[in-house]
Amino acid sequence: MTRRRRRFLGAGLVATMLVGGAFALTQYESYTSLYDAAYVGSAACGECHTQVYDQWRNSPHALMVREASRSTVVGDFGDHAWTLPASARRSAADAAPVARMRFDGDVPVMSLLDPSTGAMDDFTIDLVVGFQYRQTYLHREPGGVYRRLPLQWSVARQAFVPYWNFQEGSTPSAADLRAQMFTHNSAWNLFCARCHVTHLDIASKDEHHLVADTSWVEPGIGCEACHGPGSQHVNYFAHNYVNRVAAFVNNKARGEPVAYIASGPKLERGQDLSVCSRCHGPDIMLASTEAYRQYEPGYSREGRINDLSPHFKEYPLQPGRTDPTVECWADGRPKGIGMLFRSFIESACHDGGEARCHDCHDPHMNKLPQKPGLLEASAASNAYCLACHDAYRGAAAIAAHTHHASGTAGSFCYDCHMPREILNLVSGTRRFTRTHMMSSIPDPRSSIRYGVEAAPNACNECHADRSPAWALARMRDWWGDGDVDGSD
Known part of the structure; x- marks a missing residue:
């Protein structure tokens, strides 16, 4: 085949796709964001979404x-x-x-x-x-x-x-x-x-x-546990191929919602975060049990809600609870593993930014050994944070900001902004996982006031041989942040 003929056929293929796409955009069936549907099971989703289905079916979500x-x-x-x-x-x-x-x-x-x-x-x-x-x-x-x-x-x-x-x-x-x-x-x-x-x-x-x-x-946690019941979604694409072509253009190019299903990035942020919060934020259930029970992801129908965000901060943050799941530190910061989502809701990344859970976490391949770093940042990368905080990209910028040499402990964003202060007893052992309260560094002033055991801080997590007053002095030297006497 000559080069000229290949160019001609290629141009014809592109033209056909453009014409077909334009035809699809005029002929596809409209859909609404408010609908009723039945559950069909994850296997039905796997008929089309083969790659992500194969990832999910071997995940802890699927095998729960x-x-x-x-x-x-x-x-x-x-x-x-x-x-x-x-x-x-x-x-x-x-x-x-x-x-x-x-x-x-x-x-x-x-x-x-x-x-x-x-x-x-x-x-x-x-x-x-x-x-x-x-x-x-x-x-x-x-x-x-x-x-x-x-x-x-x-x-x-x-x-x-x-x-x-x-x-x-x-x-x-x-x-x-x-x-x-x-x-x-x-x-x-x-x-x-x-x-x-x-x-x-x-x-x-x-x-x-x-x-x-x-x-x-x-x-287990199947596709519809997060995406909502899928019968309308399946039927919409199964009976009309034009809908498939139009959906690719509408969803990918125009950013429109996916027909009859909850797709996280296409949802309003409160609805999107609600999907994860229902199970990773049990304080919501304690604050608003009825709303929690009525929740169903992604769409509304009679007697159901699809947005729990009005209840995200409803449960009071108060120290002294005996239930370790929803326990708080002496200064009111979330401590129990059931408050992990709440720690994110209290963060600057939530209140001042547009962060969503799946920006860092992959719900389809959660915690697979061959994919380290999906549910906690890699021990050798600031990649998650730099996706938004681009000003700190590069070894010199990191060293200047953290006062720790790039690539060493203390130079990673999560060392200071996500210290291990969420008590996790899930494994039957006492261990701590990273808080998601990604705001200012947990302050040594609280440790001075309440004691480091009752109110830990990021600095003394690594420098356990030093006092909170020493940590506060270093912060004051570097950032002019506070007084050694522990006053606010």
Whole structure:
């Protein structure tokens, strides 16, 4: 084929695409942002969105809830006995096992001591929740309640832990472990499941949470948990190819919303952030339980809301709570892991900027080993922050701003602006993850006033051998920021 002929055919192809695109823009079906739809399941999404579907289906979001089997259980069920920790034993009898774990064929079983009879009662495990940090075990009762068993597997410890005793700082006992199975919030499919499955539907329940008629579209956090029910979206594109061509132009070139589905970047910011906040901001549920229960992402229909942002700052930030999930530091800064989203809402990146969760986080490939840095900044990069704060690009600019040599600890944005001060007990160990309160550096003045253990600061996180007064003096020398005496 001659070069002239190739150019002619290429020009013809471009012209055809332009004409076809123009035709599509005049012939595609209009759609509305207010609609009703049914859930179709993530597999239906995968028919078209093949690449992102393959990424998602191997992610922790997709694998959050699974049927219990030898391949999904990560805890030690090899005829394992569990005894109370030595510190919890009050007599020689307390050294005897209070739980045993085993497989009955391929079915995992947890046996728990009934102190009133001295017998071990068997509880078959029907569902498992989680696998990265810890794993929770659920037993389906005759009344339809999936009961959370009191011992959970800590991946970090490689051991079973009485998780709620650990959370509360209380002493476990055989009687207490048994009692934990009769609390209202141990009925998993009436509480926690809302964030562990896609579209939990509670048809009925009794007041004692012993009987429940519940269902969900699919286990785990599926596509529609974040994008909303997809039947209208699927039908719109399946029956008319012109809609597909027009959508590419409208969505990519014109920035218009995607038809009949919630696509984060196309939503108003409050609606977009609401998708993540529903599960990563439990303080919203505590402040506005009814709004939380009525929420459905991306669109409105009767009895539903799609924007939780009016409630983002509703729950008071106050120190002294005993619930570690929503705990605050002595100066009112968010501390508990349940306040991680709230720490972002209190940040300058939220209030003074346009930051959204997916600017830094990939919800489809969250925490995959082959993609480090998706949910926390890489240990060797300021790339996330420099995408907006371009003035600090380059080694000289970083060194001048941070007073630490580029590439060393203290030169990364998150070392000072996102210190590890969010208490995370999820793994059954006490560790801290990075706050998202990306504003001014957490101030040594609070540490001087309340003590560094009650109000930590970014400087002393690294310089633990120095005093808060020393840290404040360095800040004053570098940025003229405050007085050593701790006054505001």
